[in-house]
Amino acid sequence: MEKLTFERPIIQRLNAGLPSKYGMARKLDPISHIDGVSIKSLINEFGSPLFILSEATIRRTYKEAYRAFSSRYPNVQFAWSYKTNYLNAICNIFHQEGAWAEVVSGFEYDKALANGVPGEMIIFNGPDKSIEDLRKAIQNSSLIHIDHFDELYDIIHLSKELKERPKVAIRVNMDVGVYPKWDRFGFNFENGEAWDALNRIMAAKNLDLIGLHTHIGTYMMTTEAYRIAASKLAQLAVSLEKKHGHALQYIDLGGGFASKNTLRGAYYPGSDTAPSFDDFAEAITSALMSSEIKPEHLPMLILETGRALIDEAGYLAGTVLANKRLSDGRRATIIDAGVNLLFTAFWYEHDIRPIEPISEQTEDTTIYGPLCMNIDVIRGNVMFPLLKKGDHYVVRRVGAYNNTQWLQFINMRPNIILLDKEGKSHLIRKQETLETINAQEIIPEYLQSFNL
16 A cells, blocks of 8 residues: 555644635636646656647637627738747638737747748838848738837838838827837827827828727726727828828737636636726627728737737646745745746646645645745745645646746746647657757857866
């Protein structure tokens, strides 16, 4: 008979928070499989920790979002936000579903081109576009969303140099009742700066003004803000047509839709409180359809949401390294993935589960990563089962931003796999090795040897 692990009994103050209207939280049910595939078998094959992405979930979520908007508005186009997750395999799933590319740097722009996205289906956002970036975007007929006047003047100059008509829109920031305001990007609506920029573009005569764009914030939990944003962009579109007789081709409402993750400090879980795609679609499309834009000039609606499309599809699986008691008696569990891999642990109360059936006994636990840093906290306090060294865990909803903001720090970055629609696993990014890290370094000749 296997000897059972002994846990020394302790007496400690309960620190689980107040119950909600549903009572105290129930025990954590294990998650043993993803799309019918055993997580333990994936760890055994590809190592620990391991990122796992579900193609079936990605495609299902995209179709749900597209249905919500296209059933309410006649002309809808999604553009995949590369900064959210720019693994090529992930980007290409969205492109197969019909999404364009939305990029915010020359690096991301080149990545989209290399993935085979036609230039005219790349939206180039962001405040940092070099002259070479702009030249390339103009020559490829990409949609350039102008962020500031200096960029506008560069584009006007390049249009004369290249003797081409750049396709441009402006990014507009505005007061939508959400604070802090996202007013560092684009031209302000309330102070007239956006209207000034539009008039300058029309006066230039050598630019094609085809759209308006706004991105009002991130992880938005209110649909009313989007209704206000859509209404204000519609006002600008109507004013353009009245003054210049110019009808826009599209209005781009950006992204920012909340996923079902739970923000730190939130009382209710995100799965219960985040608006649905239908909620966002109702607010946005109603504002556009009710505006004074002429029905025959109703613009295409572009959406760049990333987080809400990919978060649910991502998992991080790994292994418990150790357990210990903190000085106040609380239990601490140390796992093999830290905040260098799970950057969103700074934002969310991530849903972390065992992958095997565990006893119903739980304890208020702090879950730490393996880094030699005090900030390496995956969960500050969670009623967690008594996992022991060698047991496995899985973290849900990690598809957004973790694979673009992760760091090679202390430990190297692990494998990432994709489970296809049939449940077959595909390695889509190989784990780093000492050789891949050292390949980027150059040691001066005089530092290549030493005697100790």
